[in-house]
Amino acid sequence: MTSLELRVLLFGRYAELFGTESLPLRLAQGATVADAVKALREQPAGNLLPRQLLCAVNLRQVAPDHPLAPGDELALLPPLAGG
């Protein structure tokens, strides 16, 4: 079974939780954002992520059912606090 590799970016509090701002993730072909989030929740500190997560793929906010492609940049966005 082929797999897809993507880069996960973490910001703010989430970067603190994981102790890194970026990590690689390997998923099964056809995986969605929800699958990626599920895999991240299984990593150390991943259980501390909130139930509702704001996600962006390649700089655009997406829904959990958004399909992922090889090389995608998935960003986990903590609650926004600009302005």
Added chain:
Amino acid sequence: MYLTTDSIEPARLAERMVRAERGALVTFVGHVRDHHAGRQVVELEYSAYAPMAEAECARIVAEAERRWPVGIALEHRLGTLAIGEVAVAIVAAGGHRGEAFDACRWVIEEVKRTVPIWKRERYADGTVAWVDPTAPGGAIPAGQPHEAPR
């Protein structure tokens, strides 16, 4: 570029928007406040997902200029800010005050709603927290920073 690590100068931003046909310039300036949810703030740090934040700001400016007959200038600060420093400045310049006020208000609300920027506050008691508008109390205690924010 809408994000900057340099001080923001709202007056200069406004000057850039002056045109003969623009009779109304509305400027919104957000300053760093010395308190949040009952706690005394001594400084704060803004970080961003910079490429996405730039793209979102560009989208907001373009959308405002499409909805109203105005020109928009927008700057948001990143990095460490002291109390009273300018965090964000928006100028809406149009023929008349109605569209300028409306567009300016819309832009600041949209910036808060969609631009990926985060704020970490340092309090007088030495503690640090991530501002979370969705959390009860408005903030979540921060752990040890592992490296400089971007």
